[in-house]
Amino acid sequence: MLPYLTTVKPMRRIRYFIFLKDVLILALTTFGGPQVHLAMLYDRFVQKRRYLTEEELMELNALCQVLPGPTSTQTITAVGFKIGGPNLAYITLLIWVLPAVCVMTAAGMGIYYLEQRNLSLQFARFIQPMAVGFLVVAGYRIGRKVIKNQVSLALALTATLVAYVFSSPFMTPIVIAAGGLTTALTYEKQERMTKKPLQVQWANFFLWLGVFVAAAGLGAITQSLPVRLFENFYRNGSLVFGGGQVLTPMLYNEFVAFKHYLSREEFLSGLGLVQALPGPVFAFASYIGALSMRNDGLNGQFWGSFVSTAGIFLPGTFLIFFVYRFWEQLKRYRVVRASLEGINATSTGLTAAAGLALFQPMAAHWPSVVVVVVTIAVLLYTKVPPYVLILGGLLAGIYL
Structure with missing residues (x-):
């Protein structure tokens, strides 16, 4: 018990x-x-x-x-x-997170097992372009909700261009902060609400900040891969607005384009799989953590998954405990409500940039382009569940 x-x-x-x-x-x-x-x-x-x-x-x-x-x-x-x-x-x-985390950890270990034995991963060849299709549709659906005027459209397009040209993970928080600041300046358009003095309990904020600073310091001093993985995911979990679809470009930039912990094919295979699972998309971090420590054996892969999972989920937990207690007072401030428009718009742009970066190598391969287009069409115009699509892609890859 x-x-x-x-x-x-x-x-x-x-x-x-x-x-x-x-x-x-x-x-x-x-x-x-x-x-x-x-x-x-x-x-x-x-x-x-x-x-x-x-x-x-x-x-x-x-x-x-x-x-x-x-x-x-x-x-x-x-x-x-x-x-x-x-x-x-x-x-x-x-x-809530344990089932998806266990499956994604096992998937990371399984991919490495197959690679070590030079076994073909061609059974997943349809999953990779399907993952791009999922990302495109997610970006489109987010954009329809958050792009409401010319300012938010301009922010989304600018974020797409900047994130596509500058793939460094350090660019992501800069883009998000710039978007929030831009629309915060238009706070006078927001409806006035009666405000009460904020009564803030700071314990969980200082817990979030303390872990943030300690992880960054320990990672820089020790250069330990598990500590750096925890810091990387804790930082990303502290900066991502918009859920798993927005997290994807951040992880791709950091762990594929910048640090090369995973190949593009490994990343897309995991992204496709997590779309077919119940539970949180953030469980993708467990897969990345396991593969990032593949050279340290089975124990290393378990450890990599554990620290990555803890890193990605703890910031949001600390922050919801912190803000929940005074949210009623905070949302009455016009500048807070105004900044959300820019944050959401730039998050949409980040998703679009990730879709472009992942699709570009596929553009010359017409079967992959067809799979992307079909996936987008099925998601937009039918009610077929995502997991059915992924399972169909796996079966087609095995059969063909």
């Missing part, structure tokens, strides 16, 4: 167990990204169990959308926090 649950009253303990069982069911069945995740959270948490109201769930989801980190993961963690406080929230986070 989980230690935390043994300390609570029997009725509350039963309620917590039921809630955690629901979280596990969602972790095993929620395909399709944040929008689908939200619908399934609504069905189970609001309609079926009545853990919270529809208004409360939508409010939590809106808060998580404006924070860096994985939106679905932060939302379900925040629900756990609301029901049972921080301890239940941490258990919720663990149960």
Whole structure:
């Protein structure tokens, strides 16, 4: 029995167990990204169990959308926090991410196993262009929601160009910050709201910042690969707005284009696979971590997956615990609401730049181009689930 649950009253303990069982069911069945995740959270948490109201769930989801980190993961963690406080929230986070993390860790080890034995990876040849198709559609859908005027369109196009030309991972936070600052200057267009003095509890902020600084310092001093992996993913998890689709270009720039920990083919194979899994897309970090430490044996791969997973999920958890307590007051400030427009627009541009960078080597290979186009068409104009597409691509690769 989980230690935390043994300390609570029997009725509350039963309620917590039921809630955690629901979280596990969602972790095993929620395909399709944040929008689908939200619908399934609504069905189970609001309609079926009545853990919270529809208004409360939508409010939590809106808060998580404006924070860096994985939106679905932060939302379900925040629900756990609301029901049972921080301890239940941490258990919720663990149960939610564990299935996808285990599969992606095994996938990273499996890819390396095949490569070591010179076995063909051609069975995944359709998965790679399909992953590009997924990314294009994700960028398109995000863009339709966040590009509302000429300013946001200009920011998205500028971010696309800058991120495509300058592939350094250090460019990503600069682009995002510039976009947020640009629209923050237009705060006067936002509706005035009655403000109350902010009552901020700083503990979780200093915890987030302390880990950020300590990881960067230890990585620079020790040059230890596990420490540097943790720092890399912790930094990315602290800066990504918009969920897993926006995280993808950041990871590609850092681990493929810049550091060469993975090949482009390995990256795309993992990206395609994570689209077919239930749970958070951020579990992609586990796959990258395992392959980044392939030269350190099986234990090294486990360790690489663990530190990468912790690095990518902890920042968003610390920040949602921090901001949740004073969000009602913070969102009343016009400059805060205005900056979100630029952050969302530049995040769309980053996704577009990643799509271009990944598609460019395929452009001369017509079968790959056909797979990309067909994938985009199926996702946009049919209701075929992503995992069905991926499984079909795997079967076609094996058969052909």
